Each structure stands twice: as structure tokens, then as C-alpha cells.
Amino acid sequence: MRRLQDLKDQSTVDKNDPLVKLTQFDENDVGIEWAFEEDKINADKILEIINTQQKVSNTHMNFSSDKGERKTIPPPLASGSEAQKEAFQFINKMPGVNFQDKMETAQMRAIKYKLRQEKIKEAKNQDEQAHFRELYAERFTPIGSFEKLESLADKRIEESMKHGGFKDVGKVRGKPVRLPRPNEHVSTTEHYLNNILAKQNIVPPWIENQSRVNRNVTDFRAEMFRGFERELSSILKKFELFNASSNVKMVRSSIARSYGTVDGFLRYRFENWKNSKKNWADTKIDAINSELRTYNLQAPLSTQKLYLVSDKEFQRVFANINFDNLIDNEITSLKNKRVQEKHIAQSKAPSLSAFFKFW
Numbered sequence: 001m002r003r004l005q006d007l008k009d010q011s012t013v014d015k016n017d018p019l020v021k022l023t024q025f026d027e028n029d030v031g032i033e034w035a036f037e038e039d040k041i042n043a044d045k046i047l048e049i050i051n052t053q054q055k056v057s058n059t060h061m062n063f064s065s066d067k068g069e070r071k072t073i074p075p076p077l078a079s080g081s082e083a084q085k086e087a088f089q090f091i092n093k094m095p096g097v098n099f100q101d102k103m104e105t106a107q108m109r110a111i112k113y114k115l116r117q118e119k120i121k122e123a124k125n126q127d128e129q130a131h132f133r134e135l136y137a138e139r140f141t142p143i144g145s146f147e148k149l150e151s152l153a154d155k156r157i158e159e160s161m162k163h164g165g166f167k168d169v170g171k172v173r174g175k176p177v178r179l180p181r182p183n184e185h186v187s188t189t190e191h192y193l194n195n196i197l198a199k200q201n202i203v204p205p206w207i208e209n210q211s212r213v214n215r216n217v218t219d220f221r222a223e224m225f226r227g228f229e230r231e232l233s234s235i236l237k238k239f240e241l242f243n244a245s246s247n248v249k250m251v252r253s254s255i256a257r258s259y260g261t262v263d264g265f266l267r268y269r270f271e272n273w274k275n276s277k278k279n280w281a282d283t284k285i286d287a288i289n290s291e292l293r294t295y296n297l298q299a300p301l302s303t304q305k306l307y308l309v310s311d312k313e314f315q316r317v318f319a320n321i322n323f324d325n326l327i328d329n330e331i332t333s334l335k336n337k338r339v340q341e342k343h344i345a346q347s348k349a350p351s352l353s354a355f356f357k358f359w
Contacts, residue, residue, distance in 0.1 A: 190300070206298035213295050213305065216288050220308075224281065224317050231273045232266075232323070233330055242327065244335045251327045262323065270318050282310055 094109075096102035160166065182191040197204060236242055239258075242251045252262050259265040289307045296304040 204298075206295060206300075206303070209291070209295040209298060210303065213288070213291050216291060217308070220284055220288060221313065221316065224277070224313065225320065227277060228270065228273055228317050228321060229326060232269060232321075232326055235269055236327070236330055242331055242334070244331070244338050246331055248324050248327045248331075251331075252324075266318075266321070266323060270314075274314050278310070281313065285310055285313065 091099075091102050091106045094102040094105040096105055157166075180195070182188050186194075236251070241254050241258075255262050255265050259268070285308045292305055292307055299305075
């Protein structure tokens with residue numbers, strides 16, 4: 001505790017110390033208000049004249065001491081350069097009864113001015129040093145946290161404000177910013193993200209996956225539909241339920257006589273075909289559902305797709321089959337085949353004109 005008290009006493013400045021008072025400057029001292037321009041011009045010459053005058057006065061005092069008397073020193077004549085003349089004029093303006101009092105006042109003012117200039121110069125040097133310390137600390141000290149970055153930004157803003165960097169802020173303050181109107185059916189975040197991707201010509205991954213998944217689902221359903229059509233066509237041809245001279249009505253009547261009803265025939269053949277293709281369809285559906293799962297993880301909620309179900313896909317094929325159109329296409333195909341066979345047979349048979357030519 002005693003050591004701390006000693007350190008405190010050593011670091012404390014005693015304001016009543018005469019030496020401290022001598023180095024301090026108070027601008028509000030009565031009777032010595034400072035005229036900066038005049039003092040700046042005359043201070044050096046005044047001190048020079050005062051020193052010279054003191055030497056002269058000391059000489060006179062030595063001479064007068066021998067006689068036991070002291071006389072008041074008269075003011076010297078203003079001679080020499082213009083600066084000296086102005087200094088004498090400045091001394092004569094000082095308050096005082098005689099020239100000695102005026103000279104003492106001028107001397108005090110000159111000393112005060114010198115001390116003030118030294119303090120100002122010292123303060124400027126300290127400000128410059130502080131400025132350079134701050135500048136180099138900012139440049140060579142790494143930024144390690146957001147708090148330090150925020151402090152650095154605040155300092156930059158304050159420095160810019162001191163130099164008038166924010167005087168024109170009023171010209172743009174309060175004016176609305178023109179922004180594109182977002183889609184009412186899409187969230188604001190999704191809207192701006194889509195704009196960023198569109199400007200960069202970037203397609204989101206889920207859009208590319210969407211086209212691939214749609215194509216795979218469409219191809220799978222078309223393949224199942226064609227497979228059932230081929231099954232029905234093979235049955236019609238196998239049991240000769242139609243010929244080139246038949247029509248749809250005749251074929252339906254023939255099927256009804258053999259199988260009871262056309263719907264019963266279709267249902268029976270469909271179940272047989274479904275049992276034969278069940279394993280193949282399940283394998284294909286598992287692969288497509290795996291792709292759908294990957295797509296749904298990337299796509300927005302509004303564009304996600306349901307998984308395929310085997311029974312529903314088979315039922316879709318049965319519901320979309322057009323049996324009458326299938327019969328008509330098979331009859332037309334058979335007629336065209338017969339016509340082509342007839343043309344081929346006629347082209348291969350020798351003509352009578354060729355026979356008589358060789359005769």
C-alpha cells in the first residue's frame with residue numbers, strides 16, 4: 001500500500017508548484033490578453049530590445065550605486081530597422097507609469113507568447129503522432145472480429161464526416177428505391193434468388209432433374225401401354241377373332257360369343273398380362289422412385305412429385321386402353337398386308353404379253 005501511495009504522489013502534478021505555474025498558460029489572465037498577430041510580429045524583437053535594455057540598465061545601476069542613488073532609466077530612442085521601431089511602438093502601448101513598467105509588461109507578453117507557441121507546436125506534434133499511430137495500427141493490425149471491423153467502420157465514417165463527406169446525403173435521403181415487383185404467389189426470398197440465377201444464366205439443379213424425371217415417367221407409362229396393346233393384338237391374331245373383311249362390330253360380337261362379354265375378355269387378359277409383367281414393373285418403378293426422391297429433396301414444395309405405385313400404374317393402363325381403336329387398327333393393318341402381298345405376287349408372276357413374245 002505504501003508503494004502504491006508513493007507512485008501516486010510521484011505521478012500527481014502539484015498545481016501550486018511555482019515551476020508548474022511558470023510553464024502553464026492561462027488565456028484568461030487579466031491585463032495580458034494576447035493579440036496574436038502583433039505578438040507574432042514583435043515578440044522576437046521585443047525580447048532582443050529588452051535584453052539589450054537590461055544590459056544598459058545594469059551598467060547604469062552599477063554607475064549609480066557608487067554614488068548611492070538609483071535613477072529611473074529613460075526610454076531608449078527608436079533607432080535601427082523598421083522591425084525595431086515597431087517593437088518600440090508596441091512597448092509604448094503597454095500599460096504602465098513609466099517605460100520600465102511598460103517594458104516589463106511587454107516582456108511578460110512576449111514570454112507568454114513563446115510559451116504558448118511551444119505548447120501549440122507540442123500539441124500538433126502529439127496530434128500528428130497519434131494520427132500516424134492510428135493509421136499504421138489500422139493498416140498493419142489484422143482484423144480479427146466483427147466488433148473490430150465495426151469499430152474501424154465507425155472511425156472511417158467519423159473521419160469522413162469531419163471532412164464533409166456526408167454533406168450531400170440529404171439529396172438522396174428519403175427517396176424510395178425502385179425495386180421490381182415480386183410475384184404474389186412466390187415468397188420474396190425465392191423471388192430474388194430466382195432473379196439472381198436468371199441474371200447469371202444458371203439453371204437450378206431441380207429443374208434439370210425435373211425434365212429427366214418427367215421423361216422417365218412418360219417413357220415407362222408408354223412402354224406399359226404398348227405392352228398391353230401387343231398382348232391384346234397377339235390374342236386376337238392367335239384365336240383368329242378377325243379377318244380382312246371384318247369390322248369392329250363383328251369382332252366384338254365374336255368375342256362376346258366366346259368369352260361372354262368384351263369387358264370380361266379385357267379383364268381376363270389384363271390380369272394375365274399384369275401377373276407376367278409385375279416383377280418387371282416393380283423394378284422399373286423402384287428406379288424411378290429413387291430419382292423422384294432425389295428430385296423432391298431439391299425442388300420447392302409446390303413442384304414436388306408423388307411416387308409411383310405399381311397397382312395404380314397398371315390400373316392406369318387398363319383405364320386408358322381403347323379396344324375398338326385397337327381392333328380397327330389391326331383390321332386396317334391386315335388389309336394393307338393383304339394388298340401388299342397381292343402386289344408382290346402380281347409382280348412376280350409372268351405376264352401374257354411376255355409369254356407370246358417368246359412364242
